[in-house]
Amino acid sequence: MKRSLKPSTLLYPLPAVLVTGGTMDNSTVMTAAWTGIVNSDPPMTYVSIRPERYSYPIIKEKGEFVINLTTVALVEATDYAGCVSGRKEDKFEKLGLKKVPGEIVSAPLIAQCPVNLECRITEERELGSHTMFLAEIVRVHVDESLFDANDRICLEKAGLLAYVHGSYHAVTPRKLGTFGYSVMKPKTKKKKAAESRSRSLLKKKNKENKRKESVFTGKNRLVSED
Ligand SMILES: Cc1cc2nc3c(=O)[nH]c(=O)nc-3n(C[C@H](O)[C@H](O)[C@H](O)COP(=O)(O)O)c2cc1C
Secondary structure: OOOOOOOOOOOOOEEOEEEEEEOOOOEEEEEEOOEEEEEOOOOEEEEEEOOOOOHHHHHHHHOEEEEEOOEHHHHHHHHHHOOOOOOOOOHHHHHOOOEEOOOOOOOOEEOOOOEEEEEEEEEEEEOOOOEEEEEEEEEEEEOHHHEOOOOOEOHHHOOEEEEEOOEEEEOOOOOOOOOOHHHOOHHHHHHHHHHHHHHHHHHHHHHHHHHHHHHHHHHHHHHHHO
């Protein structure tokens, strides 16, 4: 038995991200939950912003923004950036958010966020309460600590934040499956697991060899410097 309700935005979990705009010197930051991926190739996203936000004209005029993924450690900052306007104070300073220049867009990245997506706006749609900024993701930055031995990005290690109908939740690393696992043949599953194991072993060996090599050359240098 279900209750039939009036139309609403009851689609969760969503990410609660920190959206930055402007330039390194004149920047803005606000929290947004109305965001997501809308295309794979080219990679495209959107963020929907109310015109009354301080960030709105800044992002609109520059035609660029950065989506900074938030973590459990940033939960309070995420809430604060979503409750207080940049008209009142410098939220970067207040929250200790460190700005880092982007590679393509002029909006700053937030250093403490493990993933930053540089975005260039391609289209605007006034939808009612919000304007949706459709954008192409033109550069991605991922914290070094999130790569495993096979250079695979392990986002589950990032302690990401999810927004669920008015409250913040930790995305805990309890893996339930991987993409396509429900339709994978047992033989393929075994093969993939074996491949992954041997890749890890090879990487480990290479790392160990490199370490040994550097110890050796380090010793040589010490001898010649003496
Ligand atoms: C969890 C959360 C999600 C939010 N999502 C959005 C959103 O998607 N779009 C929006 O316009 N405002 C959203 N807000 C509200 C703005 O972040 C808030 O009004 C903020 O103070 C605007 O900052 P600014 O005036 O400095 O631009 C959200 C707030 C919170 C706490």
